[in-house]
Amino acid sequence: MSIFSLPLDIPDIEIINVEHDQHQFIITVKSTLTxxxxxxxxxxxxxxxxxxxxxxxxHLPIFDQSVSLKIHPVRDQCVDCKNDPTTTQKRPWYSPRRPSTLAYEEYLLRPLINSPVTDMYHKERVGDETIEGIVDRHVDTQVNWDSFTRLECLGIDEMALKKGHQDFVVIVSAKVGEHLPILTVLKDRKKATVKAFLKSIPPALAATIESYCCDMYDGYINAAKEVFGHRVKIVIDRFHVAKHYRSGLDSLRKREMKRLK
Ligand SMILES: [Zn+2]
Structure with missing residues (x-):
């Protein structure tokens, strides 16, 4: 058997054990932060x-097999505070009450960029509700701008939520080289909401934006024009154009059917 190893790519952890059965990997890890x-x-x-x-x-799948990370969070005690309170170590790559690592959540959200929600979720054995839950938790999250040096292309994609009170949420992503980071999810598709987000981008980073990719909805286009002026190229992306084209054809077809009857 040919074997190769690959890095887990999570800082400050050590792999204790790897189990593999029923097409899934369970990797037991330990924090090395003391x-x-x-x-x-x-x-x-x-x-x-x-x-x-x-x-x-x-966590992120490997070769079409699911991966879970098992971690025992460590708890330390403060000897300076009254009653010696204890605190559980927090790590930036997961939140204790969420079922997945942040990397996996981003992995699930990424297909929502520039594409319809696809069957991929069935393949990943997670339902629409899981996706909606993840999207919900990303609404209005603070972007860690320090982790970016450039943004290149901003992507605006909307997603209809079947459940909950909002009709549409807007997924804002960037394209930096080959990387497609999700920046945040906006609570609605109003121009004011999109504009407020665009204005919140630190000026030095905003200056690195070359293009802005969205569908034909006026609110998205005008928000970008009002914030970036003519400096940033607005791209109506292929998928959205195709969708529009199809629905145009479809209504034409229906009109013709009616007329012919
Ligand atoms: Zn203390």
Missing amino acids: QTQCRKCGKVMTKRHGEDKPIVLR
């Missing part, structure tokens, strides 16, 4: 209190 900040005083704690119950997080 210091946690106290949630009360903010000081770095040095006394290990113990480990919390393990959590299992769905």
Whole structure:
């Protein structure tokens, strides 16, 4: 058997064990970070209190097989605070109450960029509700602008939510080289909402935006024109044009059918 290894690409963890059965990998990992900040005083704690119950997080698949990471979050104790409170170590690549790593959530959201919601979710064995839950949790999240040096292309895609109170949410992504990071999800498709987001981009980063890709909806186009002026090229993307073209043909077909009857 030919074997190769690949890096897990998550900082400050060590792989303890890898199990493989029923087409899924369960990778047990351990944090190698030894210091946690106290949630009360903010000081770095040095006394290990113990480990919390393990959590299992769905992570990026490998070779069409699902992957879960099992981690025992460590809990440290503050000797400076009254009653020696304990704090569980937090890591930026997951949230304790979510079932997946942030990388996996982004992986699920990425097909929503420039494409309709596809059957991919069935293949991933997650339902529309899971996707909607993930989208919901990304609404109005603060973008960590420090992690970007350029943005190149901004993408605006809307997604209809079947459940909940909002009709449409807007997924804002960037294209930086081959990377398609999701920046945030906007709560609605109003021009004012899109415009407020575009204005929140730090000026130095906004200056690196070359194009802005959206569908033909006026609100998206005008928001960009009002914030970027003529500097940024507005691209009506292929998928959206195709969809429009199809629906145009479809209504023409229906009109013709009616007329012929
Ligand atoms: Zn403390």
